[in-house]
Amino acid sequence: MSENNKTDWSKLELGALWKRKSPTQTYLSGYIKVDEFGTQKEVKVVVFSNKNKKDNDKAPDFRVYLSEPKNGSNTTASSKNASVKNQVKAPQKKAVVTAVESEDEDIL
Numbered sequence: 001m002s003e004n005n006k007t008d009w010s011k012l013e014l015g016a017l018w019k020r021k022s023p024t025q026t027y028l029s030g031y032i033k034v035d036e037f038g039t040q041k042e043v044k045v046v047v048f049s050n051k052n053k054k055d056n057d058k059a060p061d062f063r064v065y066l067s068e069p070k071n072g073s074n075t076t077a078s079s080k081n082a083s084v085k086n087q088v089k090a091p092q093k094k095a096v097v098t099a100v101e102s103e104d105e106d107i108l
Contacts, residue, residue, distance in 0.1 A: 015032035045064050048063050
């Protein structure tokens with residue numbers, strides 16, 4: 001890959017996600033960069049597969065949520081032993097996330 005091509009891709013990057021496992025499911029955790037009044041800010045998110053999708057092709061495959069800190073700082077978050085789902089609060093801002101197909105399609 002040429003240096004110019006790497007630079008072009010870095011300009012298009014919106015964030016990064018890592019695969020995580022809880023006792024009940026596999027999910028993605030990471031951040032998305034958003035522009036807020038000319039300042040770039042990283043917003044922490046978690047992504048869960050849509051278990052209610054069933055046979056509806058119009059339903060999303062994944063849902064993206066804002067993530068609360070695990071230690072509860074700056075929030076009234078639940079205890080450290082709470083499930084991953086309990087550590088997610090309802091979204092206050094909508095963020096657009098684009099999915100890129102990869103060789104690892106069976107992430108979740």
